[in-house]
Amino acid sequence: MLERLENPVFRQSSRQRMRGGKTYGCLIAYLLVLGLVVVISYEQFVSARVFPTTTGLAQVLFDTLVTTQWFLVAIITPALTATAITMEREQRTFDLLLLTPLSRFAIVWGKFLSAMAFVVVMVVCGTPLVALLFWMGGIDLWAALERYALILLSGVLLASFGLTMSAICSTSTLSILLTYGAFVSNYFVILLAGVAMVVARAFGGGAGLSLTALLPSWSAWQVWAFGIGATLLATWLQLQIAANYLLPDPRQGAWKTRLLTGALFLLALTAAVSLGRGAAASTANIRQYMVIVCTMFLVWTVPMLATGVPLQGRRWIEWLHPRSLQVGSVQSVPLFVALLLLMGIVADQFLPAPLRSSPLAWAYAAAYLWWVWALGYFYSFRIRNRWGALFALIGTLYFFAQVFANLANAFDRRVWFYLAGVTAPVELFDQPSDFAVWVPVYLILGLLSVWSTNLLERRRERRLQQGSTR
Amino acid sequence: MAIVETHHLTKQYGQLVAVNNLNLRIEEGDILGFIGPNGAGKTTTIRMLATLLEPTSGTATIAGHDVVKEPEAVRRIIGYMPDFFGVYDDVKVWEYLDFFASAYRVPRSERQQLIEDVLALTDLSHKRDDYVEALSRGMKQRLCLAKTLLHNPQVLLLDEPAAGLDPRARIEIKELLKELRNMGKTILISSHILPELADICNKIAIIERGELLISGEIGAIMRQLTGSHVLEIRVADEPDTAVQVLQSQLGDIREVRVEDGVIRAHYVGPPGEHYRVVWALAEKRVKVLSFAEQPTNLEDIFMRVTQGAVQ
Numbered sequence A: 001m002l003e004r005l006e007n008p009v010f011r012q013s014s015r016q017r018m019r020g021g022k023t024y025g026c027l028i029a030y031l032l033v034l035g036l037v038v039v040i041s042y043e044q045f046v047s048a049r050v051f052p053t054t055t056g057l058a059q060v061l062f063d064t065l066v067t068t069q070w071f072l073v074a075i076i077t078p079a080l081t082a083t084a085i086t087m088e089r090e091q092r093t094f095d096l097l098l099l100t101p102l103s104r105f106a107i108v109w110g111k112f113l114s115a116m117a118f119v120v121v122m123v124v125c126g127t128p129l130v131a132l133l134f135w136m137g138g139i140d141l142w143a144a145l146e147r148y149a150l151i152l153l154s155g156v157l158l159a160s161f162g163l164t165m166s167a168i169c170s171t172s173t174l175s176i177l178l179t180y181g182a183f184v185s186n187y188f189v190i191l192l193a194g195v196a197m198v199v200a201r202a203f204g205g206g207a208g209l210s211l212t213a214l215l216p217s218w219s220a221w222q223v224w225a226f227g228i229g230a231t232l233l234a235t236w237l238q239l240q241i242a243a244n245y246l247l248p249d250p251r252q253g254a255w256k257t258r259l260l261t262g263a264l265f266l267l268a269l270t271a272a273v274s275l276g277r278g279a280a281a282s283t284a285n286i287r288q289y290m291v292i293v294c295t296m297f298l299v300w301t302v303p304m305l306a307t308g309v310p311l312q313g314r315r316w317i318e319w320l321h322p323r324s325l326q327v328g329s330v331q332s333v334p335l336f337v338a339l340l341l342l343m344g345i346v347a348d349q350f351l352p353a354p355l356r357s358s359p360l361a362w363a364y365a366a367a368y369l370w371w372v373w374a375l376g377y378f379y380s381f382r383i384r385n386r387w388g389a390l391f392a393l394i395g396t397l398y399f400f401a402q403v404f405a406n407l408a409n410a411f412d413r414r415v416w417f418y419l420a421g422v423t424a425p426v427e428l429f430d431q432p433s434d435f436a437v438w439v440p441v442y443l444i445l446g447l448l449s450v451w452s453t454n455l456l457e458r459r460r461e462r463r464l465q466q467g468s469t470r
Numbered sequence B: 001m002a003i004v005e006t007h008h009l010t011k012q013y014g015q016l017v018a019v020n021n022l023n024l025r026i027e028e029g030d031i032l033g034f035i036g037p038n039g040a041g042k043t044t045t046i047r048m049l050a051t052l053l054e055p056t057s058g059t060a061t062i063a064g065h066d067v068v069k070e071p072e073a074v075r076r077i078i079g080y081m082p083d084f085f086g087v088y089d090d091v092k093v094w095e096y097l098d099f100f101a102s103a104y105r106v107p108r109s110e111r112q113q114l115i116e117d118v119l120a121l122t123d124l125s126h127k128r129d130d131y132v133e134a135l136s137r138g139m140k141q142r143l144c145l146a147k148t149l150l151h152n153p154q155v156l157l158l159d160e161p162a163a164g165l166d167p168r169a170r171i172e173i174k175e176l177l178k179e180l181r182n183m184g185k186t187i188l189i190s191s192h193i194l195p196e197l198a199d200i201c202n203k204i205a206i207i208e209r210g211e212l213l214i215s216g217e218i219g220a221i222m223r224q225l226t227g228s229h230v231l232e233i234r235v236a237d238e239p240d241t242a243v244q245v246l247q248s249q250l251g252d253i254r255e256v257r258v259e260d261g262v263i264r265a266h267y268v269g270p271p272g273e274h275y276r277v278v279w280a281l282a283e284k285r286v287k288v289l290s291f292a293e294q295p296t297n298l299e300d301i302f303m304r305v306t307q308g309a310v311q
């Protein structure tokens, strides 16, 4: 019975990890940082004489320690999984593994468990320091447990995210870049806003971020149940997506990947809506909602835009053919996005009236995604390497937003902020009319880039033909 | 029924047709030598059979299971050894095998014995506790073969198992293959080192540019092709006259070459009648010193068949 539960991949990758010298170096560095942080803050607090009692000091030191631990776990965990599968591809061990009767999910699961085991080791290694603080007295046991639960939750989420990236990417470098890229930009935190909120609360949070303010109707355990549930579900979905990418040709499973992505999208919607619970149905609500929905779309649909293969035919009807969804072609993305939007609009109808987003918000989302897709379409034809296209796309989106946002700050002029809206849904819209303006703008921009892509492509083909006849 | 069968198997990479309309049959117990020059499409074919690559069109079945529709069933039957493969760092030889044994769901109680067995078979027992990455290339190759045998597969797909080995290691691999043949396994083995396959294969298939040029029993192919023998003729004086005579007999003789004063000519006339060539030479009073028919070997077949495709 036990043997059935045994996961060879878990055993194998843990064995490899625990044998490598790097792992111990990493653990020691981690402990050193923790120790240093505690010692330095102790010194500071004592010399500043802020705390007359040791109990108050212990609590503050404990907070510092756990926050550092959380930070380090968040930095290290994705590194554990981001190369898990790309390394196998690069070392050419992957084919042999795929040919075993292990299911693709079992492979992903084994890698995931092995990373989580290391996260647990990291947390446990910190306990002597924590024990020392407990001995000073004055630390709430429940609060402490809560924080460790959060560290583990973040670990679970980040490990599965790294694993998904390593399943999608072809090389380790790329996978690490994408993992930390998504991680550094706050996208990923927003992506699972529910969890982010729980985290925010546990760490005191900003005033605006406090869950208790946002969710008066939810008791603590409900918030927790939601946070844990959302995390586990998101993790499971991500692992499924990763497993699906292990097919010899990822395009084989395009429809399933998209189905799972759709589910992840719904989850994000739910998280976003829960986030807004209790807040007044003002524009602030819609704004937050929009940012999260769009972020969600960007993070998960953009990679798909770029991993698809351009169809040869350029007739619109071919783009909208459901079969194109199955093979994951670039052109099938508008169809897929339309389906997602539809799902969102349907889900919207189940919400209480004050929480329902306006049709304008959905029109805005649709127009924005159309434009992002069209830009991706442009790049996927111009840059014939799919990852190059992906980077160009994300780069453009960020670059414009950054430049214009900075200009707006520098010159204190709203108009610059508006221009930033070309590539990013900025949080500056006070009036619904602000959304309305952008709908036609995005539509036109999208049309322009599709049109120019096709024009350039036709010209290129003509040049190639002339070259071959000569 | 053939244990491995392909029907119009085709793989395209963009414009490039790597494997074109391949129809291959391997009967149970066959050792098929799959031969072709670099880039012929051997690896592509084998990877399609191993369920690692999806065919563009056509079908392939192994023991009646379709490689696209029932990959799990196929994977249980086959043992695949890739042309290039890596090994895990920081893992010992027995641990490496133990990992794959458990992945193939070999019960824990049987694993130990199984690992000893395959190590003995591949002559690696003394390396049991060495680290895998520290093994030499030949030993890694043998280890990979040992791994391939763990789940006792019925069909072995070996992609150039002898590539990069020294002559001694090659002979050892060959011995190993003979042993496997005696165990009743069906083996598909690809190579461009032809003479090596001659004494272990009973069938060969030659592929070039994705096209199957010829396939069947070695003997039959030899006979089919030995409609042309190579004649080796030595003459006393300059070979020019002799060459002219031979070339005038173009009906029976093709390709006359002179190497180091020895004339080599392909005889394609009726079998058993090459005495006519001697007559023709005698008629012109060519001073023939020796006249011999060379035995055809696999290399010859290969060169002749693939050359035909180039022309």
Ligand SMILES: Nc1ncnc2c1ncn2[C@@H]1O[C@H](COP(=O)(O)OP(=O)(O)OP(=O)(O)O)[C@@H](O)[C@H]1O
Pocket (backbone or CB within 6 Å): B013, B016, B017, B018, B036, B037, B038, B039, B040, B041, B042, B043, B044, B045, B083, B192
């Ligand atoms: N992933 C790929 N993408 C594009 N073309 C490929 C790919 N893999 C193989 N090819 C092409 O397919 C053809 C057949 O390659 P294959 O590897 O099957 O040859 P091979 O017979 O195994 O050669 P070798 O003896 O060198 O191993 C080659 O022209 C090769 O360039």
Ligand SMILES: [Mg+2]
Pocket (backbone or CB within 6 Å): B042, B043, B044, B083, B159
């Ligand atoms: Mg090859």
